[in-house]
Amino acid sequence: MGGSIIVCKDVCVAYGRQEVLHNVNLEIPRGAFLPFIGCNGSGKTTLLRAILGLVPLRRGLIETPFDRAPAGYVPQHKVIDPLYPVSVRQIVEMGLYPRRRRFRRLDEEQRNASAAALEQLGLAEHAKKNFRELSGGMKQKTLIARALVSGSEVIVMDEPTSELDEQSENEVLSHLVELNAQRGITVLMVHHNRELVERFTHTMCRIQRGNAEIVSTGKGGGDNA
Amino acid sequence: MGGSIIVCKDVCVAYGRQEVLHNVNLEIPRGAFLPFIGCNGSGKTTLLRAILGLVPLRRGLIETPFDRAPAGYVPQHKVIDPLYPVSVRQIVEMGLYPRRRRFRRLDEEQRNASAAALEQLGLAEHAKKNFRELSGGMKQKTLIARALVSGSEVIVMDEPTSELDEQSENEVLSHLVELNAQRGITVLMVHHNRELVERFTHTMCRIQRGNAEIVSTGKGGGDNA
Amino acid sequence: MHDAMQCLYCQFPEALRAGLLISAVCAMLGVFVILKRAVFIGITLSEVATCGVAAAFLLGIPPFAGSLALVLAAVGALAIPFDNQRIPRDTLMGIIFIAASALAVLLVSKSGTGLMEVNAVLYGDLILASKKELAILFAVLVPALAGFLLFLRPSLYSFLDREAAKVLGIRTWIWETLFFLMLGAVISATSQIAGALLVFCYLVVCPATALVLSKRIKVVLALAPLLGMLATFLGMVVSFNYDLPTNQTICIIACILFVVGAGVKRLVSLSLR
Amino acid sequence: MHDAMQCLYCQFPEALRAGLLISAVCAMLGVFVILKRAVFIGITLSEVATCGVAAAFLLGIPPFAGSLALVLAAVGALAIPFDNQRIPRDTLMGIIFIAASALAVLLVSKSGTGLMEVNAVLYGDLILASKKELAILFAVLVPALAGFLLFLRPSLYSFLDREAAKVLGIRTWIWETLFFLMLGAVISATSQIAGALLVFCYLVVCPATALVLSKRIKVVLALAPLLGMLATFLGMVVSFNYDLPTNQTICIIACILFVVGAGVKRLVSLSLR
Amino acid sequence: GQLKVVATTADLASIAREITGDLAKVDSICTGKQDPHHLQARPKYVMMARGADLWIRTGMELEVGWEMPVIDGSRNRGIRPGQPGHLDASAHIHKLEVPEASMLSRAMGDVHAQGNPHYLIDPENAKHVAADIAARLARLDPKNEEAYKANAVRFQQEVDRRMEDWKAKMEPFLGKPVVTYHKSWIYFCHRFGIRIAIELEPKPGIPPSPTHLTRVVQTVQAEKIGVILQEPWYSTKAADRVAEKTGARVVVAPTSTGGDPAATDYFSLIDLIVQRLAGE
């Protein structure tokens, strides 16, 4: 353990003419719980997608462990083609893919993992529904569950709780903190509610107009700001 | 002025077998600022869409003023087909449609209105971008701007600020409150952050498992809960 | 080359005029055909028309009445909003295509005529356009284009974001239905004269090129007809000089313009790095 | 009826077997063809194959080599991920269709052969299937189906949500390319024997019916081949009894099954109110 | 200067060439490999029509889809129907398969309403056509009247001369049944006394039904038919299939000049058909 799990060196990302990330240098320690905070359009999503290898870099280098062990990922844009006749359970089970053996059915443990994730996010009674039949929050929960069951070392979530009700949001965040504390899972998460995030950690990554830096705010871990 | 602007009588809505709204009776007073609060999947979106006439009712009746004057609407699912070559400005100008005369170009006032909305939401420098080139928050702001320029008597917003950063969220909510107070515009808005909402109003519509009722919480208009 | 062009115009004035008119109108409508994901509507409607003619022969009614009736029915089915459907619009289009093609053959197999006779009724080749056909074209296309441009805004809004448009008081189903009906009329009228493949090409290839080249709707709507007219003109000149079938030459020129356009776009975006 | 069926089997055993096999495999693959919005891939590839044969005649190479080369090229172009493209996949398919149709005519017009001769190479009618063709079919379809079923999961995940699949370590481009290559091989092999229209029908109509009837992927994947085989069987019986062309009869039966399926579904959902 | 003759099909052009010799330039619109029912128009066709002094068509609505548009497009008044520059070659031939008047009204729009237009494959009809062409050329170009008439007579004599040979070779088929693919063979078979028992694809473009295929097989077996005759541009799959079941021989022969590399002119066309049928 210890050391950095993800290292960005002089990362530049651009869409066409517009450079969105300018020389980002970042070392994310193994086992961090790192919220990403920043204005709309500052480049949070772009940075996370660059780390996941979903956006090509114009310059620079990102070292990640993802070629060995895939990440759990909740995208910001929580859309799945509504035409596909797949149930919520099947979408969650997609997250088990890296863990299952080829050409085999799910084993007991994996089935339990997906059932537990569904249960925890309150989706158990909707498990047979189709993605298009879910409410916005339920869609989001489905994708969170998919990321959680992947059992990855790193979980990357882009505004995972934007459409959740307050209670669910707290549950999800607490669960993430718990995973982070107990199993040492690294969590990278974009969140807009700084106050809420500060209840859990005081180290965060601040993104401003394409520049990212890790900052620490006041040390006390108080519950109310 | 005065009286109810929207009246729901015994409204039932169902998707296939599943009844989602059970006998909702609601009188929304003209000029209300009414947040809708409820768990994920409780039926908020369905109710708002029923009021807008976008979901067929299984039973019951909804009286609205929307056949005379259209509403401003921000859907929960903020997707616009990315293929269409239309700019942010053009999407915002779509909101002016009910106000403009047929076969005429935009007049001075209308152009100012759309420019002002873009400015206010910080989209002015992105006005020429395509919808697909926006960040999640900017997409949301575009659709909020479209709803604002419509100049409607009623504005219906389904989680309009879910992906906005804190500052933008406050600005949008303050602007809505201002519109409500100064121009008597009725605002119906789903929001999950009850604490934040209570800074602005203490009357809200609570939705629980398909039942809706208007409730008043503690009277003091304190800023911090 | 100059001679050839001159010759082209003095030899085939109707073909040139008809080609330019058809390409301009179809390419403009085609922008929305692509955006609505109804690319194959051209050949689908032409199969439906064939089936209508075959049915008309069997029933002993005028062929055009038969083809018109079936085309309208098909267009009506395609105008249904497909947002909440279990299958997308192009699937329904595929099914209509298959049903029409198969039914045409079955009808013919039971009537006194052959398939060639049925096809002959619908035969069209741009180079053979006559004065009378040009007049029909003007009568159909000019009002269609005028209506389309006049009602561009509500139609665009309906297509772009149906629910938002509904909430804004736009009667989206009217615009969708009108658009598809107009498309049906335009495709029927033009296919008759220019042939199904060429109309399909104008509806798809030229607007696709425009969409690749620009992201401003106004530019796209202006560029598509220009590209269509350019392809028509170049295609006619080439077919004239190298003695090639005109329709197919125009199609290939349009495809070449597409490839060139996409390539140029790519080069420009690479050079920005 | 019983007699007819008996007769059907003893007269056309290869046709019946080939039909059932083709319908089962194509209908199952067709589910993904619809979901990937590539409905018209069947006729597009058949036009491409025609163009390939025409080119082969001109170059003096074996016709099948020409058609294979072009089909592979087209399939490769269609396997490109279209998420960030300016135009959707079906538009590219339309352009390929147009280019192939037009080019085929132009090539033919410059070579000595006629278009009919080119088409004759690709002509197929289920009822004419021979023992040798049945063997070829087995050789192509059985491995294709086995590969498809073995790798169903990663392919499904790649199609359903490409980015999530990538993050999960699935090499999506491999599965997409493999799927389209396999589709190209299956379509080429089966069109040769059953005709382009019938293959198109199996790829679209039967899976569409299954998708309308069920929202469970496993049910859909099982129902589509069953519907395909039912349509084949009924179509053959009807065509035998009423003296109709077989391919087209099967297509119409499949369309009827679709209409019946959609109607039943609608009735059931209305009766739930 | 020289007369320009444009024929719609390669057969007509070939016969016309026999008549004109070097006195006129003869071109054809369709090559022997193109389907005259269906034609992809090229600018050249219109240009050819424009320069034509004589336009010869097969008639009987074979070219119905494209002929008038091409003539209209050419704006050449001299070759419009009814003008001396327009010759319908079917005027004096012996027509087969002319539907009855009652049928006509029912099947409105039927292109072959005037009968089967594939008549040139019968050499006797070719003789009539040659005479018609010569007469018309003589009218257009009176100073060469003698030459045209002489050429026509020579053509007719050549047909008569070869006819004996052909008849001899077709002797074994006299009164015997064959299967043909399309109706394009009826004039030929009629001339040589061959009976067409059944057609493989009774309607162009409509694939045979299984019943029909079974019927063909049964007919071939019952009547001990030895030959299935078809044109080169259709797939031989159906014929092969019947042949495989019955042991009949599939004979592929062109029906128009240029339809096969060996069929360079009208005589070699008929020669080729006869040879192929005789199995040489």
Ligand SMILES: Nc1ncnc2c1ncn2[C@@H]1O[C@H](COP(=O)(O)OP(=O)(O)OP(=O)(O)O)[C@@H](O)[C@H]1O
């Ligand atoms: N298109 C649909 N088809 C079938 N069921 C649906 C559909 N849309 C919503 N539902 C169901 O209706 C119920 C209410 O959904 P609704 O979207 O109204 O919830 P909501 O209160 O807006 O939730 P959220 O806060 O997550 O947005 C849910 O149980 C959902 O599964």
Ligand SMILES: Nc1ncnc2c1ncn2[C@@H]1O[C@H](COP(=O)(O)OP(=O)(O)OP(=O)(O)O)[C@@H](O)[C@H]1O
């Ligand atoms: N596909 C794209 N094409 C072009 N520009 C893009 C694209 N995606 C994002 N951008 C631009 O990149 C910038 C950063 O976008 P990004 O999505 O990373 O922001 P973000 O920090 O995630 O914002 P938000 O909080 O709104 O989600 C924005 O200016 C946006 O316009």
Ligand SMILES: [Mg+2]
């Ligand atoms: Mg973002």
Ligand SMILES: [Mg+2]
């Ligand atoms: Mg909702």
Ligand SMILES: [Zn+2]
């Ligand atoms: Zn004929």
